[in-house]
Amino acid sequence: MSLREMVVVSGKGGTGKTTLTACFALLTEEKKVLADADVDAPNMALLLQPEETDRRPFSGMAVASVDKDACIGCGDCAAFCRFSSITMKEGKAVVDEGFCEGCKGCLHVCPVKAISTKFIVRGTLKRGDTPWGPLWHAHLGPGGENSGALVAQIRQEARKEALERGAPLVLIDGPPGLGCPTVSSVTGTDYGVIVTEPSRSALSDLSRIIELFRILDVPFGIVINRWDLSPELTEIIRRRCDEENWTLLGVLPFEEKAAQAVAEGRIPVEEMGPELSILWQNIRKRL
Ligand code: SF4
Ligand code: SF4
Structure with a gap:
């Protein structure tokens, strides 16, 4: 059967x-x-x-993760993210993992390659x-x-x-x-x-x-x-x-x-x- x-x-x-x-x-x-x-x-x-x-x-899926030491604070990623998942705090980009859709777009706009992805336990x-x-x-x-x-x-x-x-x-x-x-x-x-x-x-x-x-x-x-x-x-x-x-x-x-x-x-x-x-x-x- x-x-x-x-x-x-x-x-x-x-x-x-x-x-x-x-x-x-x-x-x-x-x-x-x-x-x-x-x-x-x-x-x-x-x-x-x-x-x-x-x-x-x-x-689940991988979300964006910012290397704070590498980030130069240009804000390009925050401006790019359509899901408002990135904000600038004290001159550094911070990802709100709960809102990140994992599209990886921000990885490509970052001029210093400070963003990668990581899996988090959901x-x-x-x-x-x-x-x-x-x-x-x-x-x-x-x-x-x-x-x-x-x-x-x-x-x-x-x-x-x-x-x-x-x-x-x-x-x-x-x-x-x-x-x-x-x-x-x-x-x-x-x-x-x-x-x-x-x-x-x-x-x-x-x-x-x-x-x-x-x-x-x-x-x-x-x-x-x-x-x-x-x-x-x-x-x-x-x-x-x-x-x-x-x-x-x-x-x-x-x-x-x-x-x-x-x-x-x-x-x-x-x-x-x-x-x-x-x-x-x-x-x-x-x-
Ligand atoms: S991976 Fe996509 S949704 Fe997540 S922070 Fe980057 S641009 Fe925004
Ligand atoms: S695009 Fe890169 S360097 Fe610019 S704020 Fe975002 S993580 Fe930092």
């Missing part, structure tokens, strides 16, 4: 995406590797409690064992940029391990929203589950993230979580799914017991009721 990658995303945070991904991890009987690509809020580890087996620094990539398979996840440092690159690295490690272990599935908890890490999480996957909820902003969030899936040519289906919080809005989303030919994979009710289980650090497979198993079977058929 060939390796399949499935990503779970949402138009915004707080839809229960991570909880559902953790539930899917428990419900899948086949071998799998798990990946938490929500690097800005990596909560899979809180639920799956991995036993750490590996950790390595994540450097975060930590981690691997841990869980009862449901290995989990690759990461922690991005304060002000850490390049979360898209970090997601790509998490996915690469997860895929590599799945191939080594003969696991047919990589299950990815993607980030919410439409930023660079979402694009990095969805690109090249085999299937996407989009988790939404019946709120006022849900439909526009849903439309935008579906547009992304269409552009990236990744098939997808939709889950309406906590549908009973607003049956009227759920009905509007259902109708939209019909009109637009979007696949509605299932709807899940709000379960107080499930929320309580998550608060206690447990994965609420039992508490989510039979709808969850039906939903998972529906997803599996499409993978």
Whole structure:
């Protein structure tokens, strides 16, 4: 069987995406590797409690670095940088690494070749064992940029391990929203589950993230979580799914017991009721 990658995303945070991904991890009987690509809020580890087996620094791209002794204070680099990453302080150029985009343009304008590039640690990539398979996840440092690159690295490690272990599935908890890490999480996957909820902003969030899936040519289906919080809005989303030919994979009710289980650090497979198993079977058929 060939390796399949499935990503779970949402138009915004707080839809229960991570909880559902953790539930899917428990419900899948086949071998799998798990990946938490929500690097800005990596909560899979809180639920799956991995036993750490590996950790390595994540450097991302190289940023500009000024040799203060060589700098003659001409200011050409500061004038050149379109990202305002360089300022002049006490007659010397100073790089704000958090804003540097690594374009290397300043290296070329410096008349005395005082600028080079260096890699800086932006975060930590981690691997841990869980009862449901290995989990690759990461922690991005304060002000850490390049979360898209970090997601790509998490996915690469997860895929590599799945191939080594003969696991047919990589299950990815993607980030919410439409930023660079979402694009990095969805690109090249085999299937996407989009988790939404019946709120006022849900439909526009849903439309935008579906547009992304269409552009990236990744098939997808939709889950309406906590549908009973607003049956009227759920009905509007259902109708939209019909009109637009979007696949509605299932709807899940709000379960107080499930929320309580998550608060206690447990994965609420039992508490989510039979709808969850039906939903998972529906997803599996499409993978
Ligand atoms: S590498 Fe590019 S972004 Fe970074 S400081 Fe130089 S010019 Fe600015
Ligand atoms: S261009 Fe070179 S010499 Fe001029 S301020 Fe920048 S680092 Fe210093």
